[in-house]
Amino acid sequence: MSLQDITARIATAEQKGGRAQGTVKLIAVSKVQPDERVRAVLEQGHRIFGENKVQEAAGKWPDFREAFDGIDLHLIGPLQTNKARQAMGLFNAIHSVDRPKLAKILARLAQEEGHCPDLFIQINTGEEPQKAGVLPVQADDFIAECRSLDLPLSGLMCIPPIDEEPSLHFALLAKIAARNGLAGLSMGMSSDFERAIALGATHVRVGSAIFGERVPG
Numbered sequence: 001m002s003l004q005d006i007t008a009r010i011a012t013a014e015q016k017g018g019r020a021q022g023t024v025k026l027i028a029v030s031k032v033q034p035d036e037r038v039r040a041v042l043e044q045g046h047r048i049f050g051e052n053k054v055q056e057a058a059g060k061w062p063d064f065r066e067a068f069d070g071i072d073l074h075l076i077g078p079l080q081t082n083k084a085r086q087a088m089g090l091f092n093a094i095h096s097v098d099r100p101k102l103a104k105i106l107a108r109l110a111q112e113e114g115h116c117p118d119l120f121i122q123i124n125t126g127e128e129p130q131k132a133g134v135l136p137v138q139a140d141d142f143i144a145e146c147r148s149l150d151l152p153l154s155g156l157m158c159i160p161p162i163d164e165e166p167s168l169h170f171a172l173l174a175k176i177a178a179r180n181g182l183a184g185l186s187m188g189m190s191s192d193f194e195r196a197i198a199l200g201a202t203h204v205r206v207g208s209a210i211f212g213e214r215v216p217g
């Protein structure tokens with residue numbers, strides 16, 4: 001696979017789903033990938049990237065930003081409150097807002113700094129104990145709480161359980177977003193982004209299908 005293959009598959013999925021061309025954003029998930037692979041994708045003109053750790057992103061993206069204009073960096077992994085300020089300086093969007101304590105800190109920092117990244121609330125659609133995210137039954141209350149804090153909510157994000165049909169989870173996420181008037185849906189990865197687009201994804205997070213398998217360690 002390559003960036004070109006993935007963008008072509010996204011275009012086909014948009015067309016099949018009756019979605020306007022170019023409306024689904026491709027977040028190229030570059031975590032753990034060697035710099036030369038990331039640079040190759042930047043050189044092909046791609047600008048939207050995802051990282052799952054603040055520390056790792058802080059180590060590599062400032063240099064890439066010096067070399068390439070217009071980089072749009074998204075945090076897709078869990079955020080500890082003690083890294084919130086650093087994350088706000090580094091990322092254009094955060095997809096992992098998942099608890100009141102974090103929401104309150106982001107709201108306070110947004111006030112202090114006068115800006116805030118676009119925020120997505122992570123929903124634990126599979127209700128998995130080891131996974132981050134707000135439970136579906138708590139979603140409406142948490143969304144209301146974030147709104148009362150004046151946080152700039154773009155939408156919702158989910159990571160379906162690996163052993164279940166993801167479409168059920170994508171449909172649940174879309175339903176929660178619709179009843180709360182949220183437009184953004186961050187869902188779909190290398191193995192299922194076409195199914196996510198069919199169910200309304202606005203942001204797909206694709207790593208290994210673009211960059212190749214992640215090198216462990």
Ligand SMILES: *Cc1c(COP(=O)(O)O)cnc(C)c1O
Nearest residue numbers: 029052076189190205206207208
């Ligand atoms: C790693 C990761 C992805 C990308 O996974 P691939 O299967 O390599 O496409 C997407 N979303 C999140 C939250 C991730 O951590």
